[in-house]
Amino acid sequence: MLEPGSHRWSKPASILVATDLGDIDRLFPIALEQAVESGARLFILHVLTSTNSVVVDPGGLPYYNPTEAIDYAEKFLASYCAEARRASVHCEVLVREGAASQQILSVVRQRQIDRVLLGTRSRGKWGKLLLGSVAEQVLRSVPVPVLTLGPEAHTGDAAVDGPPAILHATSLSKASHATAALACEIARSSGGRLMMLHVLAPSKGGAANQEAIDRASHTLAELIPADLACQCSCTTRVAKGNVAIEILAEAAQSKAGLIILGAAHSSPINSLAKEGTVYRVLAHAHCPVLTLREQDVTMESGSRSEGLALHEY
Numbered sequence: 072m073l074e075p076g077s078h079r080w081s082k083p084a085s086i087l088v089a090t091d092l093g094d095i096d097r098l099f100p101i102a103l104e105q106a107v108e109s110g111a112r113l114f115i116l117h118v119l120t121s122t123n124s125v126v127v128d129p130g131g132l133p134y135y136n137p138t139e140a141i142d143y144a145e146k147f148l149a150s151y152c153a154e155a156r157r158a159s160v161h162c163e164v165l166v167r168e169g170a171a172s173q174q175i176l177s178v179v180r181q182r183q184i185d186r187v188l189l190g191t192r193s194r195g196k197w198g199k200l201l202l203g204s205v206a207e208q209v210l211r212s213v214p215v216p217v218l219t220l221g222p223e224a225h226t227g228d229a230a231v232d233g234p235p236a237i238l239h240a241t242s243l244s245k246a247s248h249a250t251a252a253l254a255c256e257i258a259r260s261s262g263g264r265l266m267m268l269h270v271l272a273p274s275k276g277g278a279a280n281q282e283a284i285d286r287a288s289h290t291l292a293e294l295i296p297a298d299l300a301c302q303c304s305c306t307t308r309v310a311k312g313n314v315a316i317e318i319l320a321e322a323a324q325s326k327a328g329l330i331i332l333g334a335a336h337s338s339p340i341n342s343l344a345k346e347g348t349v350y351r352v353l354a355h356a357h358c359p360v361l362t363l364r365e366q367d368v369t370m371e372s373g374s375r376s377e378g379l380a381l382h383e384y
Contacts, residue, residue, distance in 0.1 A: 083185030094190030172208035
């Protein structure tokens with residue numbers, strides 16, 4: 072049976088696009104497509120900080136005056152809002168002042184947002200992903216699924232043959248049943264093919280290694296909810312090697328249109344550090360990546376307020 076709360080996350084009733092204006096052309100088509108598919112309300116948020124609201128007076132002295140910046144942002148985003156309304160999607164532009172991550176979290180709570188869409192910065196001169204402090208803080212704090220479009224993610228590509236592919240990488244933690252149910256429901260509602268992947272670290276003992284593979288394969292199969300097993304096409308695979316590399320390789324091989332990851336809230340530095348799995352997948356994925364904080368799935372399933380550790384990569 073699908074965990075309570077998974078439905079509103081797999082078919083959101085409200086979607087928030089957080090934009091710095093420079094990434095709206097990449098984020099908006101995805102947001103609009105999802106809003107049309109689920110019948111969701113769409114909110115487009117731009118946050119003004121003190122640095123981008125400073126202007127210079129005729130005497131050359133800088134002063135804080137957000138009025139002009141607010142007017143520009145509202146007019147700039149109005150055309151996207153109009154496009155959404157032409158598609159029969161309720162859309163509202165929000166321009167706020169303050170710390171971006173705090174304002175995003177505030178809108179999530181006030182407007183009962185079910186999904187957040189974010190972009191990341193492009194690569195720096197050393198080839199590293201510049202995730203940006205705002206994106207990092209949102210991934211760590213927002214209590215709903217966050218769909219991130221990384222610098223290598225493609226949009227508007229030609230459709231692949233057959234139903235869309237969705238990759239769910241799981242560490243087989245205690246709370247994996249909840250995230251697997253969410254992944255299965257997303258696959259069912261989108262008519263997609265679901266690949267459930269678990270990655271084992273390489274070991275020296277061949278026999279013991281094969282035993283671990285068999286055990287993990289059995290556990291993966293058990294994660295698929297019985298009521299959804301016949302409603303979506305789902306396959307399982309156990310791989311050996313580096314977790315991020317195997318996830319990216321499987322996503323490329325299956326031509327995944329979405330990667331679903333759980334993010335370990337108990338160790339945010341590890342999950343988002345430059346060598347962490349989430350960070351590396353975001354840096355190199357050719358499709359959007361949906362992440363969900365560890366305790367949020369459990370809280371949605373109505374267990375207890377403090378949540379249960381979900382060490383999903």
